[in-house]
Structures are given as structure tokens and as C-alpha cells.
Amino acid sequence: MNQSRRHFLSTVAGSFAGMALTDILARDGVLRALHHPPKAKRVVQLFMAGAASHVDLFDYKPQLEKEHGKQWDPGEEVELFQSSPGASAKSYWEFKPRGQCGKPLSEIVAPLGDVADELAFVHNVVGQTGVHSQGTLLQTTGFNRPGFPSAGSWVSYALGSANDNLPAFVVLPDHRGLASNGVKNWSSMFLPAENQGTVIRPGDKTPINDLFPRAEDTFITRSADRDAHALMRKLNARHAQTRSGDDRLRARIHSYELAARMQLSATEALDVAREPKHIKDLYGLAPEGPGVDDSKINPKAEAEFFGRKCLVARRLLERGVRFIQIWSGNENGFPRRNWDSHEDVKRDHGPLAHGMAVGASALIKDLKQRGMLDETLIIWTTEFGRMPCAQRGSGRDHNPFVFTNWLCGGGIKGGVTQGESDEWGFKPADRSDFTQVHDINATALHLLGIDHERLTVRQNSIDRRLTDVHGHVMDGILG
Numbered sequence: 001m002n003q004s005r006r007h008f009l010s011t012v013a014g015s016f017a018g019m020a021l022t023d024i025l026a027r028d029g030v031l032r033a034l035h036h037p038p039k040a041k042r043v044v045q046l047f048m049a050g051a052a053s054h055v056d057l058f059d060y061k062p063q064l065e066k067e068h069g070k071q072w073d074p075g076e077e078v079e080l081f082q083s084s085p086g087a088s089a090k091s092y093w094e095f096k097p098r099g100q101c102g103k104p105l106s107e108i109v110a111p112l113g114d115v116a117d118e119l120a121f122v123h124n125v126v127g128q129t130g131v132h133s134q135g136t137l138l139q140t141t142g143f144n145r146p147g148f149p150s151a152g153s154w155v156s157y158a159l160g161s162a163n164d165n166l167p168a169f170v171v172l173p174d175h176r177g178l179a180s181n182g183v184k185n186w187s188s189m190f191l192p193a194e195n196q197g198t199v200i201r202p203g204d205k206t207p208i209n210d211l212f213p214r215a216e217d218t219f220i221t222r223s224a225d226r227d228a229h230a231l232m233r234k235l236n237a238r239h240a241q242t243r244s245g246d247d248r249l250r251a252r253i254h255s256y257e258l259a260a261r262m263q264l265s266a267t268e269a270l271d272v273a274r275e276p277k278h279i280k281d282l283y284g285l286a287p288e289g290p291g292v293d294d295s296k297i298n299p300k301a302e303a304e305f306f307g308r309k310c311l312v313a314r315r316l317l318e319r320g321v322r323f324i325q326i327w328s329g330n331e332n333g334f335p336r337r338n339w340d341s342h343e344d345v346k347r348d349h350g351p352l353a354h355g356m357a358v359g360a361s362a363l364i365k366d367l368k369q370r371g372m373l374d375e376t377l378i379i380w381t382t383e384f385g386r387m388p389c390a391q392r393g394s395g396r397d398h399n400p401f402v403f404t405n406w407l408c409g410g411g412i413k414g415g416v417t418q419g420e421s422d423e424w425g426f427k428p429a430d431r432s433d434f435t436q437v438h439d440i441n442a443t444a445l446h447l448l449g450i451d452h453e454r455l456t457v458r459q460n461s462i463d464r465r466l467t468d469v470h471g472h473v474m475d476g477i478l479g
Contacts, residue, residue, distance in 0.1 A: 029160030031450065038449030039411025039479075040377040041162070042317050042324075043155060046360060048352075049136065049179035049329035050338030053386035053396055054404035055425040056091045056349055059123050060104035063423040064090040064388055072389035074426050080387065081130040081398040082342060088424070089390040092346045101415030108350055111357040115364045117415040118373070119406045120477040124419030124428040125435045127384040127400035132180040132331075132340070135383030135400060139437050140185040140325075142466050149195070151441055152323035153188040154466045155448065156195040158455055163320030165265035167198035167258065170316055170324050172309040175201060176337050177330035180383075186325060190459045193251030197325065200270070202312040203305070207270055208262065269315050272308065282366065283307035284358040302328075302355025310359035314366050317376060328356050339382065342395045364408055377410030377447055379440065388424040401427045405440060411447040413479040435474070442471035443478075 055061050067088035078085050095104040099116030112119070129135050134144040141148040149157070156168040171186045179185065186197030201207050239249055272280070284303030306328055313324045329338030329352065341348040360380065367373040385403025386396035402421045408414065420429040428434040442452040445466065452471050456463040 029158055031158045034449030035451040035454060036449055038447065040447040041375045042322050043444060044313055044376065044378045045325045046380045047325060047327050048339050048382040049327055050340035051384050051386060051398055052339045052382040053345060053349060055388055056093060056345060057106050057109050057353060058121060058404045059421055059425050060095040061423065061425050064088055074424060083391045083397050086390040088388060099415060108353040109357040111361040115361050118364055118408050119414055120412050121417045122405045122419050122435050123417060123421045125403050125405050126428065130384060130398040130400040132383055136180045136185060139381050139383055142437060142441055142468055146184050147189055149189045149191045150186045151466055152186055152197050152325060153191050153195040155323045157191045158450055159322055162322060165261040166319055166321055168322040169197045170321050171197040171199045172202060172313060173199060173327045174330045175203060175305055177332060179327055179329060180331050191457065193248055194254045202270060202308045208266060269319050270312055272311050283311045283362040299351045299354040302351045303358040306355040306359035307362060310363040314363055318372065328352055342391055342397065344394045345396055373409040375410060377444055378408040379444065380406045388426055407477060411479055413477055416477060418474060418476040436470060438467040438471035439474055441466050443474045446473045
């Protein structure tokens with residue numbers, strides 16, 4: 001935001017009318033004119049909470065097959081998060097070439113083979129930490145400590161909403177609970193409060209909290225509701241006159257107004273029953289609905305849970321939502337319902353990976369057949385990878401030294417790979433050539449028409465940005 005516009009907004013914000021004007025401008029976004037023509041209009045971030053194993057899903061390593069069962073020795077001292085280096089461990093699943101590009105993918109993500117020619121893999125992503133909370137924040141906010149806005153909040157702040165009846169930034173968490181850090185993963189922090197993510201839980205009896213009165217609240221009538229709103233308007237106007245520049249009230253007003261509009265729009269958007277059978281089948285939705293048995297983690301259940309979120313995401317995207325986070329895995333629970341496979345990779349990754357692959361593949365196919373994929377950027381990520389050696393016989397420890405991301409749609413060149421890990425998938429093949437989350441974020445903003453170095457907000461006397469002081473656009477994967 002330039003100084004003249006900031007001064008204008010701070011001047012008019014002292015009145016209630018000024019606050020309304022500020023809210024209108026906020027919905028339009030800070031960037032009244034983009035820095036360059038965009039390739040993408042919207043973003044989907046698929047997040048695998050717990051740290052998915054790149055060497056078991058996407059990053060084929062024949063060397064691990066040759067050395068399987070032998071003591072792993074990378075020629076340097078290795079300090080692991082929870083264990084000591086064990087024997088080299090090949091993937092628990094067979095890899096096969098997929099698509100015309102011939103990309104080797106694990107059989108557990110075989111459904112992604114149908115869209116392999118749309119995907120751009122980045123196998124030399126490095127993290128900064130092997131701690132889940134920090135690694136998750138790094139991938140969601142660009143910083144490995146709390147206090148910074150999520151990528152979705154930055155996009156919402158920059159571009160505003162394309163539909164006044166739905167949030168610009170929506171979060172679809174794992175139905176079993178939140179990942180490490182909870183709501184900090186989609187908080188707006190020092191950006192305006194209305195730019196934080198709105199949580200929606202597809203398949204739940206109450207997908208959006210507090211959107212409708214409870215059935216037992218019979219005292220809420222239409223006339224009482226009108227009177228309450230009239231009183232609130234008076235109190236809000238009085239409050240605003242004495243608190244110029246405080247965006248919290250504006251955000252609260254915006255959330256109330258949005259909630260009222262969402263009572264109609266969100267209900268319609270979340271109603272997947274309107275979809276034809278072949279679309280439900282594509283996403284792996286069970287005929288009996290989301291109540292499929294989850295007493296034991298299994299592929300059918302995971303396809304239902306993740307696929308439903310992906311289908312709801314498509315319905316929200318076509319109605320103007322700018323940024324959607326879709327989560328797989330929660331922080332707690334045992335047997336594990338996340339990707340943190342210290343004990344048993346096959347038990348944990350198998351169902352989760354299958355469910356993810358079914359849903360993600362369906363989303364890509366569906367967007368493409370509707371002519372939306374070219375304007376929708378999809379980013380698959382996790383907080384870090386897993387080690388090429390065994391832990392406790394059938395598990396893998398944390399690997400922040402290298403892991404995989406893939407991108408798709410929205411200006412991305414499909415069927416390509418940029419960056420390689422070494423022969424074991426332990427570190428980048430070229431230790432001086434690696435990718436950071438800042439490069440992924442710089443590329444995403446670039447595709448949205450935004451120069452990542454110019455999207456800044458002054459906070460505590462520092463010009464803050466999503467990419468901190470780093471980040472390069474990854475030209476090699478651009479179409």
C-alpha cells in the first residue's frame with residue numbers, strides 16, 4: 001500500500017462511513033493494479049501434516065534398493081530428530097513410470113499418474129528445522145516462528161475477494177483435528193483481521209461454526225434479530241468515532257456481514273449432493289456419505305475424507321474464493337492419523353497417500369474439464385521429508401535437509417522436474433543449488449501477477465513480506 005493511500009484510509013477511518021469505505025477498498029484488495037499480467041487467479045495449498053516421505057511417494061531412489069538392509073552411510077555424521085541412522089530402507093512401494101513424461105511415482109499415489117503430465121516436481125526443497133511446529137509454520141507463513149501472516153492471508157490482503165458472499169481465504173482442516181500450531185497456520189497476524197482464513201469442515205453436521213442459531217435458542221426471532229442489529233450499528237458507530245485506525249472493529253463488522261451473506265451462499269456451495277454421480281465417484285465419495293467407518297485408518301475412508309474436501313474446494317473456487325488450504329493429518333491421535341511415520345510408514349502413509357492421490361487427481365481433472373486449471377495454481381507441500389534409513393525397523397525419522405513439493409496449473413509447465421536430491425534422498429544433489437519455501441512463494445505470487453518484493457507491510461519499523469528477504473521466481477517450471 002503506498003503512503004498516500006495509507007494516509008487517506010487512516011484519515012477517513014475515524015467515521016463510521018469512513019470505516020465502510022475502508023472495508024470496500026479492503027475487499028477490492030491492496031493491489032488496485034497488478035505488477036504484471038497474472039497467469040493464475042486462485043491458489044490451492046495441499047498440506048500433508050506430519051511430514052510425508054518423499055522417498056516413498058515421489059522421489060525414486062534406485063540406490064536405496066541396492067543398499068536396502070545395509071547400514072546407511074552417507075559419509076558424514078548425521079544427527080536425527082528421534083533416532084540414530086539405521087539400515088538403508090528402500091521404498092515400501094514399487095515405483096513405475098507414469099504419464100507421457102515417464103515420471104516414476106509410487107504405486108500408493110498411482111491415481112496421480114493420470115495427471116502426471118500436469119505436475120512439476122521440485123525434489124530439492126530444504127527446510128530450516130526438524131521440529132513439526134516450526135517446519136509447518138515455515139511452509140504456511142514463510143517463517144519458522146509465530147507472529148507472521150499465512151500465505152493465504154497475504155493473497156487475500158493483496159487481491160481482495162472475488163465474491164462478497166464468501167471469504168477470500170478458506171481452510172479445510174483434517175476432520176479429526178488441527179495440525180501442529182492450529183489456527184496460527186492461517187492467521188493474518190499483523191495484516192487486517194479480515195484476511196485470516198475461515199475454517200469450513202465439509203461433511204460435519206456443523207461445517208461452519210456459529211453461522212446459524214442453535215435449535216435450542218428459540219428466543220431468537222426475526223424481529224429480535226433486527227433490533228439487535230440496529231443496536232449494534234449504533235454501538236459500533238460510537239465505538240469507531242473514538243478509535244481511528246483500529247481495524248479490529250472493522251474486521252468484526254465484516255465478519256458479521258459476511259456471516260449473514262454466507263447463510264445462503266455457503267450452504268449452497270457446500271452442498272455436494274447437487275453434484276452428479278460421476279463427479280462424486282471421481283472424488284471417491286462413498287455412497288453412504290462422510291459417515292464411513294473411521295475406527296481403523298483405511299484407504300476408502302481417507303479417499304472419502306480428502307476427496308470431499310477437494311470437491312468442496314472446487315465448488316468454492318468456481319464461486320470466487322481466492323486461496324484454499326486443504327489439510328491431511330492432525331497433530332494428535334494413535335494409531336497415527338497423520339504423516340509422522342516414526343513407527344510404521346506402510347500403516348500410516350498407505351491410506352493417507354491413497355486418499356490424497358484420489359482427491360488431488362480428481363481436483364486436477366475436474367478443474368481441467370471445466371477450463372479452470374489454467375487459472376488455478378495447486379501447491380502440494382509438507383513440513384519436511386523423511387530419512388532414507390529405517391527407524392525401529394519399519395519407520396522413518398524426520399528429514400529437514402531435503403524433501404519434495406509439486407505444483408500444477410496456473411502457469412506451471414507440467415511433466416517436468418526441477419532440482420534433484422542426492423542418491424539416497426538425504427540432501428540436495430548439488431549442495432549449493434536448492435529450493436526454499438521462499439522460492440515457492442515468490443513463484444506463486446508471480447503467477448498471481450504480484451512482485452513478491454513489492455508486496456510489503458511496515459511492521460515494527462520493518463518492511464515485512466511473505467518471502468522475508470529471500471525468494472527467486474522458479475523460471476524452470478513456468479509454462
